[in-house]
Amino acid sequence: MAKESRTGTPILLDRSPEVSASSPTVDQAIADHRHLPGALLPILHAIQDKLGFIPPDATARIARGLNLSHAEVSGVISFYHDFRSAPPGRHVVKLCRAEACQSMGSRALEASLKARLGIDFGETTRDGAITLEPVYCLGNCALSPALMIDGQLRGRVTAQWLGALVASLSGASPDEARPHASGDDATSTRKS
Amino acid sequence: MTTTIYVPRDAAARSVGADEVAARIASVAEARAVDVQIVRNGSRGMFWLEPLVEVVTVQGRVAYGPALPSDVESLFDAQFLTGGAHRLFLGATERIAYLEKQERLTFARVGLIDPLRLSAYEAHGGLRGLRAALAMPPRDIVEQVVRSGLRGRGGAAFPCGIKWRTVLGAESLPKYVVCNADEGDSGTFSDRMIMEGDPFVLLEGMAIAGLAVGAEKGYIYLRSEYPDAERALVAAIAAARQGGLLGVDLLGSGRAFDVELRRGAGAYICGEETALLESLEGKRGMVRPKPPLPALEGLFGQPTAVNNVITLASVPIIFDKGAEFYAQFGMGRSQGTLPFQLAGNVKRGGLVEKAFGITLRQLLYDYGGGSASGRPIRAVQVGGPLGAFLPESRFDTPLDYEAFAAMGGMIGHGGVVVFDDTVDMAQMARYAMEFCAIESCGKCTPCRIGSTRGVEVIDHIRAGRKSEQNLTLLRDLCDTMTHGSLCAMGGLTPAPVLSALQHFPEDFGASPGRKVL
Numbered sequence A: 001m002a003k004e005s006r007t008g009t010p011i012l013l014d015r016s017p018e019v020s021a022s023s024p025t026v027d028q029a030i031a032d033h034r035h036l037p038g039a040l041l042p043i044l045h046a047i048q049d050k051l052g053f054i055p056p057d058a059t060a061r062i063a064r065g066l067n068l069s070h071a072e073v074s075g076v077i078s079f080y081h082d083f084r085s086a087p088p089g090r091h092v093v094k095l096c097r098a099e100a101c102q103s104m105g106s107r108a109l110e111a112s113l114k115a116r117l118g119i120d121f122g123e124t125t126r127d128g129a130i131t132l133e134p135v136y137c138l139g140n141c142a143l144s145p146a147l148m149i150d151g152q153l154r155g156r157v158t159a160q161w162l163g164a165l166v167a168s169l170s171g172a173s174p175d176e177a178r179p180h181a182s183g184d185d186a187t188s189t190r191k192s
Numbered sequence B: 001m002t003t004t005i006y007v008p009r010d011a012a013a014r015s016v017g018a019d020e021v022a023a024r025i026a027s028v029a030e031a032r033a034v035d036v037q038i039v040r041n042g043s044r045g046m047f048w049l050e051p052l053v054e055v056v057t058v059q060g061r062v063a064y065g066p067a068l069p070s071d072v073e074s075l076f077d078a079q080f081l082t083g084g085a086h087r088l089f090l091g092a093t094e095r096i097a098y099l100e101k102q103e104r105l106t107f108a109r110v111g112l113i114d115p116l117r118l119s120a121y122e123a124h125g126g127l128r129g130l131r132a133a134l135a136m137p138p139r140d141i142v143e144q145v146v147r148s149g150l151r152g153r154g155g156a157a158f159p160c161g162i163k164w165r166t167v168l169g170a171e172s173l174p175k176y177v178v179c180n181a182d183e184g185d186s187g188t189f190s191d192r193m194i195m196e197g198d199p200f201v202l203l204e205g206m207a208i209a210g211l212a213v214g215a216e217k218g219y220i221y222l223r224s225e226y227p228d229a230e231r232a233l234v235a236a237i238a239a240a241r242q243g244g245l246l247g248v249d250l251l252g253s254g255r256a257f258d259v260e261l262r263r264g265a266g267a268y269i270c271g272e273e274t275a276l277l278e279s280l281e282g283k284r285g286m287v288r289p290k291p292p293l294p295a296l297e298g299l300f301g302q303p304t305a306v307n308n309v310i311t312l313a314s315v316p317i318i319f320d321k322g323a324e325f326y327a328q329f330g331m332g333r334s335q336g337t338l339p340f341q342l343a344g345n346v347k348r349g350g351l352v353e354k355a356f357g358i359t360l361r362q363l364l365y366d367y368g369g370g371s372a373s374g375r376p377i378r379a380v381q382v383g384g385p386l387g388a389f390l391p392e393s394r395f396d397t398p399l400d401y402e403a404f405a406a407m408g409g410m411i412g413h414g415g416v417v418v419f420d421d422t423v424d425m426a427q428m429a430r431y432a433m434e435f436c437a438i439e440s441c442g443k444c445t446p447c448r449i450g451s452t453r454g455v456e457v458i459d460h461i462r463a464g465r466k467s468e469q470n471l472t473l474l475r476d477l478c479d480t481m482t483h484g485s486l487c488a489m490g491g492l493t494p495a496p497v498l499s500a501l502q503h504f505p506e507d508f509g510a511s512p513g514r515k516v517l
Helices: A023-033 A040-051 A058-066 A070-079 A106-117 A159-171 B011-015 B018-031 B069-077 B118-123 B128-134 B138-148 B160-169 B190-197 B199-213 B227-243 B273-280 B309-313 B315-320 B323-327 B360-367 B401-406 B425-439 B445-463 B467-484 B488-492 B494-503
Strands: A091-096 A130-135 A147-149 A152-154 B003-006 B036-039 B053-057 B060-064 B089-092 B176-181 B217-222 B258-263 B304-308 B337-344 B350-355 B377-382 B415-420
Touching: A023 A040, A023 A058, A040 A058, A040 A070, A040 B258, A058 A070, A091 A106, A091 A159, A106 A130, A106 A159, A130 A159, A147 A159, A152 B011, B011 B018, B011 B190, B011 B227, B018 B036, B018 B069, B118 B199, B118 B227, B128 B199, B128 B315, B138 B160, B138 B199, B138 B315, B138 B323, B160 B199, B160 B304, B176 B199, B176 B273, B176 B309, B190 B199, B190 B227, B190 B309, B190 B337, B199 B217, B199 B227, B199 B304, B199 B309, B199 B315, B217 B227, B217 B273, B227 B258, B273 B304, B304 B309, B309 B315, B315 B323, B337 B360, B350 B360, B360 B377, B360 B415, B377 B425, B377 B494, B425 B445, B425 B488, B425 B494, B445 B467, B445 B488, B467 B488, B467 B494, B488 B494
Parallel strands: A091 A130, B003 B036, B176 B217, B176 B304, B217 B258, B337 B415
Antiparallel strands: A091 A147, A147 A152, B003 B053, B053 B060, B060 B089, B337 B350, B377 B415
């Protein structure tokens, strides 16, 4: 299908990578970044920014597009914590496990959150609402404990606030689930 | 008359509601038909006061904080636009003791201005360093950095000027400047604050580095955990190209330097410079053996100056005010200032830029105000996850690279994480090994395997299984990791482990009621 667009690249595979629903996104990411020196990470980020994960069949397409081996591409995908090989839930909660957050009680938060969601790090709740991931420092260490929800940083997180967040993310539709801090309720993380 | 109000755009301030406060101020002002201009500045670095609202009054800038959206109505009622009394009133911002006693050189503009307006940057002393450097031959630029005494602020503290001299002397072209913005140490956020609060100073520092070593291309390798910094840098790079701070004709000089932003992917090891270079090249972030030095064979095999964000951001003032000005701060061979970061269980957490030589005790109590919990401070970890845990008996050591090294510590990137007396130091030692196991690149055996074995051995000790033998084994393992690892990840992971063991042996005792076999 996209064979013509890959002119000028030595073909190392004896057959074309299979085509799937994500292939146009993958091909676009390759086309947008392949001119960059060391283009692999920018390509993977572009794909994950769009799809939320790196589809399994992307590896062969990227390998072909960058003239790399399949092993080189999968090796990079598996090396970096950021790249997922399966789609995440509707929301991604990254809870900081690093020292500063530990000093402010993140271990207890982590335990209660895992118990409440019924999942461990790297897993998604059965209703597909929340994927829980560990993160090692968000640079919010003076406002520990910290977490990131769908790319938005939160500090001074309390168990109570986290409980409310989980309830809102699990119940509401994806668009409404952000914890808008328009009133006191959402800023209950403040120490008084 | 329009009143100017500052509400930070810093990610930490936003993490506790700065956006909502700014929005509420705008809507209340509109409802009351009051003319205000809201400027989103960087953070002043007093995070216990965030969101910190500042108002420009006839008496100067005054501050209110920490402000909730629900406080905004009452702030208007209290005439905060003219500095009226309110329970959140803090007085003139610059007179707040935490800020007043600092020596802000690198952070001179952070929190003061709109970080994305190049004109504001220039009006507050920006671009003067680059202009001065443009009039100098490369060798003089390098020697000025040498004379300033500036050492790498990322952690290793290698003299910046010496590194640049090596890159300048390398013959191969092209050369590169690489900014290490993979600030992964827990307890550190100064890089983030600069990138969000004064990104032009970093770009200016990189441009000067380019002139010094003969590079026309720079990369910023930014960790993916910092999306706010990424947005700020993207905007700042675009504005800098427009304003001649970057591009093919730096400030009309005919000299070229441009910067490309790259995002990391969640690997702590990529803060190690050779792993970072591998990652920039599109590979797994595996550590390279040294030599060759990156200064000679770095990015894509070419001579490369790899510097931390704070190092590069400290360069412009050295060219604006002179090497001697910068070198007069500090003590011994630790010259200049360091933006220390007070983090964790501390009452007044934030950024404290001071000359080297301040003691931990001053930082922890005079600035930090003790622990956040109100309990005694039992331990602090200085220098990130690879830094030693220090007990109170070490709090009077001056923060100076050599003095800290002499007592087995490391200043590193200047992060200070505070723990109160509820901390379990054996658990922290276990975490140090666990973190190393999670983040090891896997290239060398002591780090890859040693960290996993370390977790197991500490588990045995904590459970009281053959404690004596396992403590011996742990020390032996740490010795192997220290001396046998390829880089600081495996080489320094023993520092938190052994310091916890040395200073807090009581936490490693067998649990009561368990039989020690």
